[in-house]
Amino acid sequence: MLKKKTAQTVYQRLYDAYGPQHWWPADSAFEVMVGAVLTQNTAWKNVEQAIANLRQGDYLDLQRLLSLSPQKLAGLIRPSGYFNIKAQRLRNLCLWLQAEGGIKVLAQHDTSRLRNSLQTVNGVGPETADDILLYAFARPVFVIDVYTRRLFARLGLITGAEPYETLRGYFETALPADVPLYNEYHALIVRHAKERCVDTEQCRHCGVERYQGSGIRGQGSGVKNRRRLVL
Numbered sequence: 001m002l003k004k005k006t007a008q009t010v011y012q013r014l015y016d017a018y019g020p021q022h023w024w025p026a027d028s029a030f031e032v033m034v035g036a037v038l039t040q041n042t043a044w045k046n047v048e049q050a051i052a053n054l055r056q057g058d059y060l061d062l063q064r065l066l067s068l069s070p071q072k073l074a075g076l077i078r079p080s081g082y083f084n085i086k087a088q089r090l091r092n093l094c095l096w097l098q099a100e101g102g103i104k105v106l107a108q109h110d111t112s113r114l115r116n117s118l119q120t121v122n123g124v125g126p127e128t129a130d131d132i133l134l135y136a137f138a139r140p141v142f143v144i145d146v147y148t149r150r151l152f153a154r155l156g157l158i159t160g161a162e163p164y165e166t167l168r169g170y171f172e173t174a175l176p177a178d179v180p181l182y183n184e185y186h187a188l189i190v191r192h193a194k195e196r197c198v199d200t201e202q203c204r205h206c207g208v209e210r211y212q213g214s215g216i217r218g219q220g221s222g223v224k225n226r227r228r229l230v231l
Contacts, residue, residue: 007174014188017204023187024135036131038080049079089123096121111139140177143186147193
């Protein structure tokens, strides 16, 4: 179980190190949903190129995206990797949106119903569903990704092997149901994953993962191992 004070401390370290992230970088809820599928198993910079291709062709629209052949769509999103699979997953998501009456209709559903419905779409698992819920529908669900598992395992707060729903429950119990907070927290974790330890007093990576006396234990050597923070 993740303690409230510990969850808040890690958030504050992240925020102090990197500042506000202004996520999700998208112009519409539909674009967020497209990006949530494209970001599966790839880096965001690759997704940005795929999104740029779709935007250039004016395909970031439900009906226009559905008008594309699977081959054409796959070619446009090629930079995101696994492009044939993702093209089919995007079509599945768009067909679901169409069948459910679109984003405005779905936005009227409660979070549990919307989450369950999203996960009926072939290719939309818990993480992708929660990305969409948080960033497209502004629902207070905490996204658990590989970066979250890695950071909190390194801090000794989880094993990293817990089931998705168990970890989501840890965070949602420890933190208030606050959409901007969940948004920023997740974005900061992703930002931290891009940082590398430079083993100096100014190292932002160490500033987040340093040792302290209440269970947060950073991994590594040098300056990181000499630091202490008492909650």
